[in-house]
Amino acid sequence: MRSAIENLLFDFLTDIKTLDEPAAIMERLAKVAGFFGLDSFAISGIPLPHERIEPYLLLNAWPEEWANRYMTENYVHSDPVIYRCKGTDRGFVWSEAVGDAPIGQKARRVMNEATEFRMIDGFSVPIHSPGGIQAIVTFSGEKVDMSEEERAVLELIAIYAHKQLRDLIPREKPDPRQATAQITARELEVIHWAAEGKSNWEIGQILARSEKTVQHILASAQYKLDVTNRTQLVAEAFRTGLIR
Amino acid sequence: MRVIWGNDSLRETDLMEKIWRFRHDQFVTRLGWMDLAKEDGREIDLFDTYNAIHLAVLVDDEVAAYTRLLPTAAPHLLSDVYPEVMAGRDWPRGHTIYEWTRCIASEKILQRDGLAVSSLLVAGVMEFCLVAGIDKLVVETHPKLVGQMVATGWQTEILAPPCLYKDYMVVPVVAVPSPEGLLKLHQMTGIGHSLLDLSRQPVMNPLTPSRKLMPLDYIAEKDPGGEEEFPLRFGWLRA
Numbered sequence: 178m179r180s181a182i183e184n185l186l187f188d189f190l191t192d193i194k195t196l197d198e199p200a201a202i203m204e205r206l207a208k209v210a211g212f213f214g215l216d217s218f219a220i221s222g223i224p225l226p227h228e229r230i231e232p233y234l235l236l237n238a239w240p241e242e243w244a245n246r247y248m249t250e251n252y253v254h255s256d257p258v259i260y261r262c263k264g265t266d267r268g269f270v271w272s273e274a275v276g277d278a279p280i281g282q283k284a285r286r287v288m289n290e291a292t293e294f295r296m297i298d299g300f301s302v303p304i305h306s307p308g309g310i311q312a313i314v315t316f317s318g319e320k321v322d323m324s325e326e327e328r329a330v331l332e333l334i335a336i337y338a339h340k341q342l343r344d345l346i347p348r349e350k351p352d353p354r355q356a357t358a359q360i361t362a363r364e365l366e367v368i369h370w371a372a373e374g375k376s377n378w379e380i381g382q383i384l385a386r387s388e389k390t391v392q393h394i395l396a397s398a399q400y401k402l403d404v405t406n407r408t409q410l411v412a413e414a415f416r417t418g419l420i421r
Numbered sequence: 422m423r424v425i426w427g428n429d430s431l432r433e434t435d436l437m438e439k440i441w442r443f444r445h446d447q448f449v450t451r452l453g454w455m456d457l458a459k460e461d462g463r464e465i466d467l468f469d470t471y472n473a474i475h476l477a478v479l480v481d482d483e484v485a486a487y488t489r490l491l492p493t494a495a496p497h498l499l500s501d502v503y504p505e506v507m508a509g510r511d512w513p514r515g516h517t518i519y520e521w522t523r524c525i526a527s528e529k530i531l532q533r534d535g536l537a538v539s540s541l542l543v544a545g546v547m548e549f550c551l552v553a554g555i556d557k558l559v560v561e562t563h564p565k566l567v568g569q570m571v572a573t574g575w576q577t578e579i580l581a582p583p584c585l586y587k588d589y590m591v592v593p594v595v596a597v598p599s600p601e602g603l604l605k606l607h608q609m610t611g612i613g614h615s616l617l618d619l620s621r622q623p624v625m626n627p628l629t630p631s632r633k634l635m636p637l638d639y640i641a642e643k644d645p646g647g648e649e650e651f652p653l654r655f656g657w658l659r660a
Contacts, residue, residue, distance in 0.1 A: 183508075183582045267565050305565075307540050309612045329564045329583035329590050336568040353469040353623055363638045390638055396600045397639035416617070 184214055186330045187321065193341050202342055203238055205278040209334055210238075217243075217296060222312045223263070224253060235312070235342050254267065255350045256314055261304040262313045268332040271299045295319055302335035305372040314339050337366035360419060364398040367391055369420055372411045422545035422616045424624050424634070441465055441477055447525045456587075468497060472625055474519070476549060478526075478533065478541045485530035486542035487512075490519040490549075490626075492558060493614040498522055500594065505590055506561060508581045513557055513595060517628060521546065521558040521596065540610035543573065547606055548616055550598040551637055554628050558596045561586075567594055573609055574602030581651040600639065607640075616642045 179187075189209055196202050210218050211305040219242060222233030237244055242324055246252070257275045269363070271288075274359065280288075290295075299317030303310055314335035323331065360368070370380040377391040384391070402413045414420045423436065430597040441463035449458045452554050456463050458580040468491050491497040499507065500514075524546075526539035534540060540600040550558065559580070560570075568575050583592035605611060615636055623633045636642060 180582075186582055213610070214474075232558065267563075287425075304568055304572065306569070307537070311572065325585060325590060329592065333567060333583065336564070336571055340571050349446055361639065361641070386638065392602045393637065394639050397604060400601045400604055405582060418437045 178181045181212075181324070182327055182330055185209065186333065189334050190321070190337060196341060198346065199236055199342060200347065202338060203236055206334075206338055207237075207238060209330050209331070210316050213300075213316070213318075213321075213323060213331065213399045215292070215300070215316040215321070217288050218314070218316045219244075220312060220335075220342060221253075223259065223310050226254065232413075233312075235339075239296075240294045243276075243291065243296070245256055246290070252287045253279070256287050257284040258315065259313065262283070262301060262312050265303060266305050268300060268302040268328055270328075271301065271317075272321070272325075285338070300331060302332050304336065304339050312339055331369065359401045362399060364394055364401075365419060368410060368414045370399055371395065371407055372414065422497070422541065422549070423456060423477045423479060425477070425551060426627050427471050427630065428651065429624070430471075430473075430475065436461070436477070437475070439484050440477055440487060441486055443477075443527075444523060444525075445639050447487075447527070447654045448523070451528065452525075452587065457617065465533060467501075468522075470495075472627065476542070476545060478538050478545065479653065480530045480538065484527070485538040486526035488524040488542060488546060490555070491521050491547075492516075493518045493520055494513055499561065503561070503586055506581065506584055506586055506593055508584070509639065510581050512559055512580050512593060514619070517555055518557045518559065519550075519555050521560040524562075535633060536611060540606075541616055544606045544610060544612050545616040547575070547598045547603050548637065550620075551600065552617060552625050552634050556597065558598070559593065560596055560639045561593045563590055566594050567592060570594070570596055574599070574605035576602065600637075603640070639649075 189205065192205055193202070195249045196205060197212065206218060210216060216234075218238050220236040221230060222235065223231050223235050229248070229251060231248060239247070257280045258271055259277050275288075296317040296321050298314055298321045299312055300321050301315040304312040304314065316331065358391065364385065367380055372385060375383065377395070378388045380386075380401070381388045395407065395410065399410050402410060402417075404410050404413050425436065425453060427431055437580055444464035445457075445462050448454045458464070459465070464530060469489075472492050472495055474490040476488050476490070477484050493500075494516055496518040499512060526541070526542055530538060532538060546558075549555075564583055567579070568579060576599065577596045580593040580595060583590055617634070617636065619634050619636060626634050628631045
């Protein structure tokens with residue numbers, strides 16, 4: 178028998194892959210938050226000290242008045258939850274992690290004012306990349322009453338929600354001159370034969386490499402030129418003058 | 422990164438000795454996994470057989486990061502130590518599927534050539550999978566590390582809900598390597614070349630032991646030596 182929490186996790190993981198707009202992700206996350214009795218949440222990148230949060234905010238399901246105040250007052254730089262996120266790589270409950278810690282007056286004010294919007298306690302997940310902290314996924318409500326397993330489930334859900342949201346942001350097109358400079362001599366050779374209409378197997382025979390290797394080389398070239406199939410790759414290689 | 426398995430683990434006695442001691446220092450002394458403690462200070466278990474693949478990042482001949490891959494076609498941790506973390510579900514097993522275990526980086530030696538040894542280890546694991554033809558890794562890990570895998574180019578799939586095993590939160594996950602993932606991982610960590618040390622002496626492919634492991638054609642060798650027409654940097658890719 179699958180438990181409710183197990184269903185919650187796997188249903189979410191199945192659904193999230195198919196959601197291609199932030200509004201749909203927001204609606205789906207609201208269902209998850211509701212399961213844990215949490216009513217507001219947000220996903221945001223972390224601005225540098227001199228920056229504002231607005232361009233980093235990926236998803237905002239906060240009470241409107243609180244969201245406005247948070248942005249106008251530039252609370253992100255005083256928010257002890259944000260501060261705490263920078264120093265940990267694990268999901269944490271606010272009252273446990275920052276509850277007793279000595280915090281400054283402004284930080285205390287942020288926490289106190291949040292309670293006016295029923296954001297009394299919360300669960301926040303820092304999202305890290307090798308370069309450091311990337312984002313925070315944060316849930317809040319009147320109280321957090323979750324077992325270790327439930328916290329781990331919400332942490333996983335936060336990770337996949339953030340990933341899906343990030344993948345929706347169109348990747349900046351690389352400068353084609355710079356992109357073509359990344360193509361190696363081996364890749365160029367393979368693109369040349371692909372443009373001649375040769376199959377991976379045939380190219381493998383010509384260059385004395387395995388079919389799988391040819392496939393890998395093409396995949397790498399496609400990635401570098403930001404195209405998704407062989408036809409586009411050849412077209413892009415002609416367009417940028419890699420091959421003539 | 423050095424790759425050792427099969428008969429090489431019998432020949433490379435000095436390196437294997439360092440690896441057993443490194444594992445003991447890290448898992449027993451540092452992390453306190455007392456059930457792995459050994460009187461002689463060498464952490465070796467039942468799964469360190471001929472078929473275990475040891476991957477080690479060395480800095481000045483000292484082990485700075487290490488991990489182990491176990492074939493899922495033979496007994497491994499999920500099958501023989503804690504099948505209960507699967508909560509009755511199946512997990513992928515087969516000739517090209519390995520279990521990723523004992524993954525750790527030293528807290529003392531943090532960098533090599535300005536790159537984090539932990540990044541070198543993880544990127545080395547992905548490169549090794551692509552070189553050897555491993556298509557999936559099964560990993561039992563903390564949820565936070567799932568986030569790091571997701572962020573660094575691994576395709577992941579959760580196999581069962583997270584649960585407590587001996588006071589540690591673990592979640593079983595499949596991690597799929599890919600050339601695109603490797604490029605992303607390289608870009609995010611500033612690595613611009615192959616990490617596998619295959620030139621010193623041939624390393625046979627554990628999946629097809631009659632064949633040598635050959636470098637990937639689309640990654641520059643550590644010292645390109647003029648063969649590459651263009652420099653390989655991935656600075657244009659977005660994280």
